[in-house]
Amino acid sequence: MDEKTRIYEYWLAGISSLSDRKKIWLQTEYKSAEAVYYIEETELCRLDILTEKDRKVLRDRRRETRKNMKETGEKLVQEGIWFLTCFDERYPKRLKKIEDPPYALYGKGRLPDEESLSAAIVGARGCTVYGERLALEYGKILAQNGVAVISGLARGIDGAGQRGALNGGGYTCGVLGCGVDICYPREHIGLYMDIQKAGGLVSEFPPGRKPFSSNFPRRNRIISGLADVVLVMEARKKSGSLITADLALEQGKDVYALPGPVNSPLSEGCNLLIRQGAGILLSPEDLLKELGIQNKRLGKKSDKNEIMLESPENIVYSCLGLYPEGMDQLAAETGLAIPELLRTLVSLQMKGLVTEVSRNYYVKTCCD
Amino acid sequence: MAFGMVMSAAVQGLHVEMIHVEADVSNGLPMFHMVGYLSSEVKEASERVRTAIRNTGIQIPARKVVVNLAPATMRKKGSSFDLPIALAVLAALDLIPGQALEGTAVVGELGLDGRVQKVSGVLPVAAAVKEAGIRRLILPVENMAEGALTEGIEVLGAETLEQICGYLNGKEQLFFSRKEGKPEEKERFPIDFQEIRGQEMVRRAAEVAVAGGHNLLMVGPPGSGKSMIARRIPTILPPLSRGESMEITKIYSVLGLVDQEHPLKTERPFREVHHTVSRAALIGGGMIPVPGEISLAHGGVLFLDELAEFPKPVLESLRQPLEEKRIRLSRRHGNYEFPADFMLVAAMNPCACGNYPDPERCRCLPHQIQQYLGKVSQPFLDRMDLCVEVSRVSYDSLCMKSESFQIPENSETIRERICRAREIQSSRYQGETGIGSGNGFHLTNASMGIRQLEHFCRLGKEEECLMQQAYATLHLTARTYHKVLKVARTIADLEESEVVREPHLMEAIGYRGLDKKYWSR
Secondary structure, three states, X not given: OOHHHHHHHHHHHHOOOOOHHHHHHHHHHHOOHHHHHOOOHHHHHHOOOOOHHHHHXXXXXXXOOHHHHHHHHHHHHHOOOEEEEOOOOOOXXXXXXXXXXXXXEEEEEOOOOOOOOEEEEEOOOOOOXXXXXXXXXXXXXXXXXXXXXXXXXXXXXXXXXXXXXXXXXXXXXXEOOOOOXXXXXXXXHHHHHHHHHHOEEEEOOOOOOOOOOOHHHHHHHHHHHHOOEEEEOOOOOXXXXXXXXXXHHHOOOEEEEOOOOOOOOOXXXXXXXXXXXXXXXXXXXXXXXXXXXXXXXXXXXXXXXXXXXXXXXXXXXXXXXXXXXXXXXXXXXXXXXXXXXXXXXXXXXXXXXXXXXXXXXXXXXOOO | OOEEEEEEEEEEOOEXXXXXXXXXXXXXXXXXXXXXXXXXXXXOHHHHHHHHHHHOOOOOOOOEXXXXXXXXXXXXXXXXXXXXXXXXXXXXXXXXXXXXXXXXXXXXXXXXXOEEEOOOOHHHHHHHHXXXXXXXXXXXXXXXXXXXXXXXXXXXXXXXXXXXXXXHOOOOOOXXXXXXXXXXXXOOOOOOHHHOOOOHHHHHHHHHHHHHOOOEEEEOOXXXXXXHHHHHHHHHOOOOOHHHHHHHHHHHHHOOOOOOOOOOOOOOOEEEEOOOOOHHHHHOEOOOOEOOHHHHOOOOEEXXXXXXXXXXXXXXXXXXHHXXXXXXXXXXXXXXXXXXXOEEEEEEOOOOOOOOOOOOOOOOOHHHXXXXXXXXXXXXXXXXXXXXXXXXXXXXXXXXXXXXXXXXXXXXHHHHHHHHHHHHHHHHOOOXXXXXXXXXXXXXXXXXXXXXXXXXXXXXXXXXXXHHHHHHHOOOOHHHHHHHHHHHHHHHHHOOOOOOOHHXXXXXXXXXXXXXXXXXO
C-alpha cells in the first residue's frame, strides 16, 4: 500500500473516540480509509452504526488537512515506529481472531513469530520475591525454548518475565498502555531499550498517548490475544491480571496459574484460578511438556544444595524459601542464638546462596 | 571614693568572658547611665538596680552615675549583671568598702524588692572564675549547689542585696555551700530491658551499639516496640566519670536546665526529639548561639523517632556533627563551638504503611517504598553504624506462652557487660587523641580515627580475606567498611577478645548500614 492511501489510515487510527469495531466496519464497508474520509454528508447521516457523536467527531476530524496527516506519517518513520491496520497482511493472525481486535497497531522492533508458540506472563505489580523470581525463571526457560514471551512491561511480574526472556536470549513482546514512544513505568527504561533491540513493542495507541489508567484494561486483551497460553504468576483477588485471564478464557486460550501459599494475598487470585480449573504451573519443564516442546536445557539444571555447606549453614539454608523470613522466625526455627544466626546468614549471603530482600529478611537466591 | 569595680562574667556559647563592672559617681545632672555594648535586658538592669537599692533602704544621692561593663567590644546579654552593677554602684557611693570586693566575682539577678534571683550558666562561670585566679564567687543562693561543684574557690550564696551589704561590711554571714553529700541510691529507672518480650535481635544490636557508642537505626512496622526499646537504652548506658559529668552539666547550666537539688548530671542524657524540631533547636542557634538538642545529648543518646518524617534539611544538618562530634556555629561576630558527642538512635518504618515486606499487610509498590526511603538521604544512612529490623512481636512471646520462653535479661546484666567493654576501650585508648576525646572524654570504638582503626583493628589473613570477599559481594563502601570494622571491634570487646576475629566481623557485617539501592530486591 502506498503512502498516499496510508495517510488516511493514520487519520482513521488517530480518532480515539471512535471504537475499533466501527473503524473496521467503516473500512470494510467502504474498502479503504480514503473512502471513509470522503464519505458524503448525506450518506454519513444514513449510517445507522454511527451515533450523532461519532458523526460529529468524523466531521471535525475531516478538517485535518492532508498535510497534517502526512506529517503524522513522516514522524512515525522518523521515530522508527511501524504502523499496521487489521487489513494488512502482516497484522498478527492471532489478534484477528479475538473478539475486539484493535484497528491499528503501532510498534517498534519485531512482531511475534506467527509459527512459534507464545505465552503471556502476567501478574501483580507489587509482587513478592517469590513471584518475581519465578517470573524470571519462566521467562528465561520459555524464551530459550523458542516460545515468545508476551507481557505488558509493567512493574513487578510483567517486567520480570520479560527480563527473563531477554536473559534467555529469546524473543519478548511488550504490549504498552501508552504510545510506543513513551516508556512507562520510567524505571523500566533499560528494559524498554533492550526489548526494542531483541524483541518488539506494540501498542494500539498512537504515539504520544499518555499512560491513562483507562488504557490498561484495554491493552490486556492484546496481551492475551497475542499469546497462545496465559501464565498468571501472582495476582490479588481483584486485579488486572485476573481480567487478562478472563479475557484469555473468552478468547479460548489456556490459562495457567502459579500456585502459592493459601495465606498469601498475592497468590489468592492464582489459587482461585486453579480452583476454577486453570492449569497449574509446577515447573517450566512441566509447562514445556504440556506445550509439546522438548526442553533444550533438560538435565543441565544444577542443584545448588549440593554445594557443601557447614552444618549451621545447612540448617539455616533449609529454613529459607522464596518468601522472606525474618530473624525472629529463623531463630525460633533453627534454635540458633541471634549472633550466630546473623553470622551464618552473612556467610550464606557472601556465598551468593541467600539474598537479603529487606533489612534482616532473607530468601534463597534462585538457581538462575 | 567615687569609683567602684566588681568582677562578673558573661556566658558566650559555652565560653565565659570575665567582665569588669565599673561604676562612677560624679557631680552633674542626676542620671543613671549604662554603657558597654549592652543588649536591652542588660539596659533594663538600671531600673531594677535603682529600685532594688532603694527598697533595701539605701538612698541613691541625686548625682550622675555612670556604669560601664568592660570589655566594651563584647555584646552583653542576660540578667546576671544586676547584682554586680548594684554592688559596683554601692562601692562607688562608699556604702560598702571597695577592698572587700577585691578577689570576688559576682553574678545574680535582682528583684525590685532587693531579693537575689537565680541565673543560668553558673557552672561554667564558676570554672572560669577559678581559672582567672579569683578566690571567691558570690551568687544567688539557689545557684549555690551548682556553683559549689567547682572545687578550689569559695562559693557564697546570697538571698538579698541587704545581706550582701551586711556581709561586705563585716556584719553578716552569707550562706556557705555544704559539701555535697553522696546522692542516695535510689532506684535508677522505673523501666527495664526485661520488659521487652522477644526482639532478641534488637536487644543484641542495642547492646553492641551502646558498648561501642555506635549509632543505631531500627526499622520496623508500627507498634513493634522501636520506641519502647529506645527509651530503655538509658538503663544500660555506662556511668559517667566526674570529668564527663562536669562537661555535660556545663551545657545544661548554660541553658538553665540544672536541677538545683542535684546539680551534677550523673546519668547520661537521653534526648528524644520530635520530628517537628527546628534546625536551630536541634543543632543550636541564636544570634549569640546557645546549644541545641545535639549538645544536650552530649555524652548520651539522641533519639529520633519516625526518622523519615523529619524535614530533610534538619537531618542533613546532623551529618557534620555526627562525624566531628561537635558543632561549630559561625556568626558575624565570631565562631561558637559546642560539643556534640552523642550516640544517635533512630527509628523508622520500612515503607509508608509500615508493613513491608509483609505481603499480607503492605500494598506499597516498589517505587513507593523507594520514595519513602528517599526521605532519608543515603549519606545520612551511611552514618548509621548498626541497622536492624524490629519485627512484629508474636502473641506467644508477648504473653510468654512459648515453651522455650526464658525471662529476658534485665538491664543491669546487660549494663555490666557494656561497662566491661567500655573499660577495655578506655584503657585501650588511654593517651590516644581524636575527635571525640578531651575534656574528660575518652575515645570509644565509634569515635576512633583511621590511625587507631589501623592499629587496633588489625586483621589476620583469614579475616582480611573475608572482608575482601564481603566488600565485593555485599557492595560495601569505604565508609561502611570502616563502620563494620569498628562494630566488629566492639563485638570483640564484648567477648573480651584481644583481636577481631572472623565471627565478630560476620556479625558486624550483618548489622551494617542500609543501602537503599539494594533494599528492595
